[in-house]
Amino acid sequence: MRISGWGQSGEAREVGFTFNGQALRGRDGEPLAAALLANGIHLVGRSFKYHRPRGILTAGSEEPNALVTLGEGAQQEPNVRATTLPLFEGLSARSQNCWPSVGFDVMALNDLAAPFLGAGFYYKTFMWPAEFWERFYEPLIRRAAGLGALSGAPDDTAYEKAFGFCDLLVVGAG
Numbered sequence: 240m241r242i243s244g245w246g247q248s249g250e251a252r253e254v255g256f257t258f259n260g261q262a263l264r265g266r267d268g269e270p271l272a273a274a275l276l277a278n279g280i281h282l283v284g285r286s287f288k289y290h291r292p293r294g295i296l297t298a299g300s301e302e303p304n305a306l307v308t309l310g311e312g313a314q315q316e317p318n319v320r321a322t323t324l325p326l327f328e329g330l331s332a333r334s335q336n337c338w339p340s341v342g343f344d345v346m347a348l349n350d351l352a353a354p355f356l357g358a359g360f361y362y363k364t365f366m367w368p369a370e371f372w373e374r375f376y377e378p379l380i381r382r383a384a385g386l387g388a389l390s391g392a393p394d395d396t397a398y399e400k401a402f403g404f405c406d407l408l409v410v411g412a413g
Contacts, residue, residue: 256330259341265326272305272321283307283321285337287386289353290346298322307332308387313394317387335387
């Protein structure tokens, strides 16, 4: 919902973008979060540990909930704050930390176990057998409780600049 005559984007031109595969319209240059709210979309992601529903909470760079993934394939960029991302024609964003969709997330079942899963519970619970930690427990926990992920595909795009330098290089052993 928009209020006529209010807001900073004024009479900016309309652009098309997609969110979770749904074609939407917004104003050029306004934050993605504002465009989502104007289109009636309030649920944008899931919480880190229990996969509880998350919406847009703030209007600036401190936003903890509205993290989205931009693009596809090698150009995929995870963990972008929807409150600081200016909208442009053709932008493609999607929710993260949810499967199969943000509206119905299978991992939301974790919320039922919340009373039994205190902070750091896995460091005490999954100690035995020791060889299972690296091979089974840790990868499973990381997959379930992660945020956005890179695609893993090589990026063949040619860039104008390469930052192939370091500020400090330490060579040698102890």
